[in-house]
Amino acid sequence: MEDFVVLQEQFLENISCEQRYLINVIDWSNRLIGIKGARGAGKTTLLLQCIKYKLDEKAEALYVSLDSLYFLENTLISLAKDFVLQGGTHLFLDEVHKYPNWSRELKLIYDQFPKLKTVFTSSSILEIYKGESDLSRRVVTYHLKELSFREFLYFEKNVVLPKVGFSELLANHKEIARKVKIETDTVIKYFRDYLKYGAYPYYLENKESYLQKLNQTITLILEVDLNAVENVTYQDSRKIKKLLLAIAQSAPFTPNIKKLSERLGVQRAFLINALRLLNRADLVMELYKPTKGIGAFTKPEKLYLNNSNLVYALDNKNAEIGTLRETFFANQMKHIHEIHLAEKGDFLIDRTYTFEIGGKGKTSKQIQGVKNSFVIRDDMEVGSLNVVPLYLFGFLY
Numbered sequence: 001m002e003d004f005v006v007l008q009e010q011f012l013e014n015i016s017c018e019q020r021y022l023i024n025v026i027d028w029s030n031r032l033i034g035i036k037g038a039r040g041a042g043k044t045t046l047l048l049q050c051i052k053y054k055l056d057e058k059a060e061a062l063y064v065s066l067d068s069l070y071f072l073e074n075t076l077i078s079l080a081k082d083f084v085l086q087g088g089t090h091l092f093l094d095e096v097h098k099y100p101n102w103s104r105e106l107k108l109i110y111d112q113f114p115k116l117k118t119v120f121t122s123s124s125i126l127e128i129y130k131g132e133s134d135l136s137r138r139v140v141t142y143h144l145k146e147l148s149f150r151e152f153l154y155f156e157k158n159v160v161l162p163k164v165g166f167s168e169l170l171a172n173h174k175e176i177a178r179k180v181k182i183e184t185d186t187v188i189k190y191f192r193d194y195l196k197y198g199a200y201p202y203y204l205e206n207k208e209s210y211l212q213k214l215n216q217t218i219t220l221i222l223e224v225d226l227n228a229v230e231n232v233t234y235q236d237s238r239k240i241k242k243l244l245l246a247i248a249q250s251a252p253f254t255p256n257i258k259k260l261s262e263r264l265g266v267q268r269a270f271l272i273n274a275l276r277l278l279n280r281a282d283l284v285m286e287l288y289k290p291t292k293g294i295g296a297f298t299k300p301e302k303l304y305l306n307n308s309n310l311v312y313a314l315d316n317k318n319a320e321i322g323t324l325r326e327t328f329f330a331n332q333m334k335h336i337h338e339i340h341l342a343e344k345g346d347f348l349i350d351r352t353y354t355f356e357i358g359g360k361g362k363t364s365k366q367i368q369g370v371k372n373s374f375v376i377r378d379d380m381e382v383g384s385l386n387v388v389p390l391y392l393f394g395f396l397y
Contacts, residue, residue, distance in 0.1 A: 003070070004062060011048050012048060015048045018155055019053070020049075020144065020151065020201075022046060022144050028054055030117070032106065032117075032118050033117075033142070034128050034135075034141040035121045035122075035141075035142050036121070036122050036124045036128070037145070038124050038221075038283075039220060039225060041201075042147075044094050047119060048063060051092060060088045061090040062083055064094065065094040065095055066095050067095055076105040076106075081112075081113075088116065091109075091116060093119070094120075095123075097228050106118065107133040110138050123225045123228070127280070128141055146307055147194075147199055148394050150394055150395045156198070157184065159183050159184055164396060169388070170353070170374065174384065176395070181382065191390075196312050197211070198309070199307045199310075215314075219241075223237050226240070226281070232277070240278065242264055243274055243275070244283060244284070248314035248315040249315055253302065253303040253304075254302055255303060283310065285305070285330050287303070288301050288340060289340055302341055306331060307328070311327060322358070325359070326347075330347065332397075338351060344367050353374065354367055354373040355375075355376050356373070357390065359377065359379055360378070376388050376389075377389060378391075
């Protein structure tokens with residue numbers, strides 16, 4: 001355990017003070033907290049920042065990554081027991097999906113050590129409630145999204161702007177946009193930068209090599225995380241990567257399951273499951289119309305890459321601006337609002353609000369007569385009436 005303590009102190013000395021939105025959303029008083037999110041979203045940093053900035057002086061915390069060689073000969077439950085005996089109060093466990101018996105042992109920790117607070121992170125692929133032990137009555141889960149445009153402005157320009165509620169944004173978008181314009185001066189320029197490299201915090205390490213690192217991250221998700229969580233073989237992960245590239249080359253992608261199955265040499269059931277895994281891994285977004293049920297073998301009606309940075313990373317030469325706009329909007333809604341394909345327009349949010357996405361020339365013709373409908377327009381700083389600037393949807397979290 002001493003090695004973990006030494007390593008933790010080294011991490012804390014170098015941890016960034018720039019905090020993600022979720023650190024102030026999580027109720028850290030819960031006894032068992034699970035934080036899911038895409039690889040590279042900043043889950044490890046979030047744990048360390050909680051230790052450094054959120055715990056009081058009396059707390060005794062320990063950060064442990066479960067891919068450590070320590071766990072080849074030691075169990076998680078034995079570590080927790082030793083930690084509690086030494087006065088430990090807060091246990092932070094990173095990457096639980098790398099530990100075979102994570103669900104059972106987390107349940108034992110929760111039941112045996114009622115004074116110990118435990119926080120764990122996992123790949124977004126992991127379905128926490130389907131673990132072999134029932135954690136549903138014990139764990140409180142949160143999903144860490146990629147950087148919002150609001151957070152990107154803070155990281156990039158040190159501009160501190162508040163997050164905006166969805167209803168408030170629709171009702172007061174002109175006033176909100178004017179404030180953003182005053183603070184940023186060239187907001188459209190920063191928005192263009194965000195679309196290309198602002199989704200994951202590690203872009204700060206080196207912008208020039210960012211897309212290369214993002215491609216490496218995608219490979220790790222497909223070849224390492226899928227195997228750890230779903231026992232996907234290396235051969236199958238290669239097939240899934242071919243599927244991801246096919247989606248990237250023609251997103252928004254309307255899947256033809258028969259043709260895809262023939263092209264990739266796989267069965268329909270494998271293909272549908274692969275799409276589900278890519279969606280859970282936060283690599284793609286599956287979208288359906290609200291009238292269509294979503295069953296185990298139901299194909300999505302449209303597929304987008306999960307964020308605009310992935311568009312640049314996987315198909316940089318053909319990053320079409322219309323696709324980037326729609327991808328950005330859908331991404332900002334994913335995990336925080338219910339999103340469907342609209343009968344008229346592009347997207348239906350919370351089964352109530354219809355949105356048509358476009359550039360300067362986009363009109364409301366396609367959504368004329370539709371209640372609660374809005375035109376979301378790129379390349380504008382301040383909107384009017386039901387015309388809202390696209391970048392403002394990056395202020396929802």
